Amino acid sequence: MGIPDEETINQEYRESTYGDRISDVYDRWYPSASPDAIDRLGELAGNGPILELGIGTGRLALPLASRGIEVHGIDASEAMVAKMASKPGGNRIPVTIGNFADVGVSGEYSLIYVVFNTFFTLSDQEEQVGCFANVAKRLRRGGLFLIEAFVPDPARFKDNQIVKVTALRVDEVLLETSVHDRLSQRILSQQIMINHSGAKLYPIQIRYAWPAELDLMAQLAGMRLRERWGDWRREPFVAESTKHISIYELP
DSSP: OOOOOHHHHHHHOOTTHHHHHHTTTHHHHSOOOOHHHHHHHHHHTTTOOEEEESOTTOTTHHHHHHTTOOEEEEESOHHHHHHHHTSTTGGGSOEEESOGGGOOOOSOEEEEEEOTTGGGGSOSHHHHHHHHHHHHHHEEEEEEEEEEEEOOOGGGOBTTEEEEEEEEETTEEEEEEEEEETTTTEEEEEEEEEETTEEEEEEEEEEOOOHHHHHHHHHHTTOEEEEEESSTTOOBOOTTOSEEEEEEEOO
8 A cells, every 4th residue: 555645645634633633532542751751851951941842732841840840832733732721830831833843932942852753743854854953943052852752663564554453442442554655754644543432533644763864863953962762761772672762962
């Protein structure tokens, strides 16, 4: 099965589509962030302020703000940001609505971060390279850019497709259906929720990148890799690691 042509994709899917569609169930599916993630980000924040790209419903931003750290955010989905604003303290976090690749904010930050594979929602390599460049413009000297992302595993696809059950409950089933384009490193997916109310579709499109490719993007933006962990507990990143937390520094 091939990937639809670019014109069709652009007509049917926007940068806000994922967040707009999934905002009603996001906090139920992903109820809280890892305490280790909050601790590590808090340690890296320095004196702040810090900026989250793809701030969503505030899973990370709200706990960090509760520690007295000045947190700002960018997100394309007004529906996701509205969920955060409805939570205690959520309406006190400044949020810019827009494509986070543009990093369309003013000021300088000690830490800019993007977690939970969200960097890969940028549509192509050019946009991802541009995001690094724009991040570098908003970091103070010695500032940090942190990315949490999966390590690509093309072997998980059979005939460049996946259909699998991701959750099975008494009154609900969640399915993943995906197609993979190896040449463009793009994956088009639908998360399908089926329950007594019927079926709902939650589309997401990503363009993944290998860690070495991200390192090159950082170099092009004038940054360098400071550390790479295998998880939020700072376990070493090794050949068997399925995810990475990469920290780039503006020297």
